[in-house]
Amino acid sequence: MxxxxxxxxxxxxxxxxxxxxxxxxxxxxxxxxxxxxxxxxxxxxxxxxxxxxxxxxxxxxxxxxxxxxxxxxxxxxxxxxxxxxxxxxxxxxxxxxxxxxxxxxxxxxxxxxxxxxxxxxxxxxxxxxxxxxxxxxxxxxxRMSGNFRAAVFGVNDGLVSNLALVIGVMASGVAPQIVLITGVSGLLSGALSMAAGEYISVRSQLELLDASTPDPETRTAIPELDVDANELELVYRARGMGEQEAAARAAAVFGALVSSRGELDDAHLIPTTDREETGSARSAALFSFLSFSVGAFIPIIPLLFGLAGVAAGVLALVLVGISLLFTGGLTGVLSGKPPLYRAIRQLLVGLGAASITYVLGLAFGTML
Incomplete structure (x- = not known):
């Protein structure tokens, strides 16, 4: 059974x-x-x-x-x-x-x-x-943020700004030679402006960080402080420590002074403010100049090969569109987000800017 x-x-x-x-x-x-x-x-x-x-x-x-x-x-x-x-x-x-x-x-x-x-x-x-x-x-x-950031944003700015400039001037109906001269001028002026802005930005950041770094000569004054008043504690509190932690740190420094007979090593210096890696101002400026130039060069490629009018404008839009998809996708990958959305967003922003300047160029051309 x-x-x-x-x-x-x-x-x-x-x-x-x-x-x-x-x-x-x-x-x-x-x-x-x-x-x-x-x-x-x-x-x-x-x-x-x-x-x-x-x-x-x-x-x-x-x-x-x-x-x-x-x-x-x-x-x-x-x-x-x-x-x-x-x-x-x-x-x-x-x-x-x-x-x-x-x-x-x-x-x-x-x-x-x-x-x-x-x-x-x-x-x-x-x-x-x-x-x-x-x-x-x-x-x-x-590790790659400094110069890489300058390069990516430089290429994007060059692509969008010079495409918008070339398309806008082209829509006004001026001669192809004028459009080419305008594109080259936009490349040079934009690249120089980007480089100068990046240099000033990084230098200013470095100077602000230097202003927040404790003066190394301060440690020579520590042995002369009144142990009972112990104003060194105020320095640590100003740097973000709590009252008890600051008092303990100051006491430890004076204890080290006694044991080392007045000599302080680096372990007992005034704590420094955490600093982020900012890179070199010169290298950031160079990366910005080169990357903007690369991006701004792409919209004028059709003009350099003798194309004009609608053919030059369409080819410039295609070349810049592909480049914007690539840089947008690359930014998405680095941010750990789906790259397709960021690539399309980058493309729409670039084409939107070009569309606005094209309409303005048409309006300006009708007034000539």
Whole structure:
């Protein structure tokens, strides 16, 4: 006589074809992402390498989950999705902050939070992974922020401003030679203006930081202070310490004076204000000049090849549009956000500016 099935142990239904395909894709993506982390780790040392290897281990745990669900239904190997394959290719070729930014975007868009077949722990893992990668990518962004920021914004400004200038003048109906001269003048004046502005900006920032840095000669006055009055405590409080912490720090400094017979080493100096990396004013100005020139050169390429009128305007719009999509997408990648939205936004801003100057050029041309 057969035994009745235990009502407390419901039979597990076999996976549907849709589930199998989805699990196979997840499995392939987890394997590929683990390899991406290992590739990134090979190009790094120290703490960053250790963190990336730990993330690879976590992806391998997720891989084991999907492998267990698939069982005998796993079938042959399945390729990861296109985004993961592209990410792996970029990592092998570059291994830079771009790859980390792409991984941040990938982890933050994990489908596990809305998939009942993924565990809550796996969904939580992916969210935490996004924050870990955000931290690693932030280190890279800080290292490349100065000159890179000047370069990206310089190219964008050159593209938009000179396109708007050329299209506006072209719409007024003047001779092609005048349009070309205007474009070259816009390139030179804009590049010089950008370089000068970047130089002044960085120099001013450095000077403000220098004004906040404690005078190194101050330590020569510390041994002459009245121990009982201990006004050194006020310095520490002015630097943001609490009253008790400042008093303890001042007492420690005077204690060090006694033990070192009046000589203070660097460990007992007045604390300095944290400084961000600002880079060189000259290099920032040079990057701004060159990058603006590159961007502003693109709208005048058709004119240099002898095109005029509608043909020159359309080709300039196409060339600048492609460039704006690229720089906008690049900015999106570095920010760890989906690049397509930022690329389209950049394109619409540039074309919008060109449209306004074109209408103004037409209106000005009718008055001539």
């Amino acid at each position: 057969s035994e009745d099935p235990d009502p407390d142990q419901p039979a597990t239904a076999p996976p549907t074809p849709d589930q199998v395909r989805r699990w196979q894709r997840y499995l392939a993506n987890e394997r590929a992402e683990a390899e991406v982390y290992r590739d990134l780790a090979r190009k790094r040392t120290g703490e960053e390498r250790e963190i990336l290897l730990k993330l690879a281990e976590a992806e391998s745990r997720h891989e084991a989950h999907w492998r267990g669900l698939l069982g005998d239904a796993g079938g042959g190997p399945v390729k990861p999705d296109l985004r993961t394959r592209v990410l792996g290719m970029l990592t092998r070729r570059f291994g830079s902050v771009f790859s980390l930014a792409l991984m941040q975007s990938a982890e933050s868009r994990s489908p596990y939070s809305s998939d009942d077949d993924a565990t809550e722990q796996m969904s939580a893992d992916e969210r935490i992974h996004a924050e870990v990668i955000r931290g690693l990518a932030t280190r890279g962004r800080e």
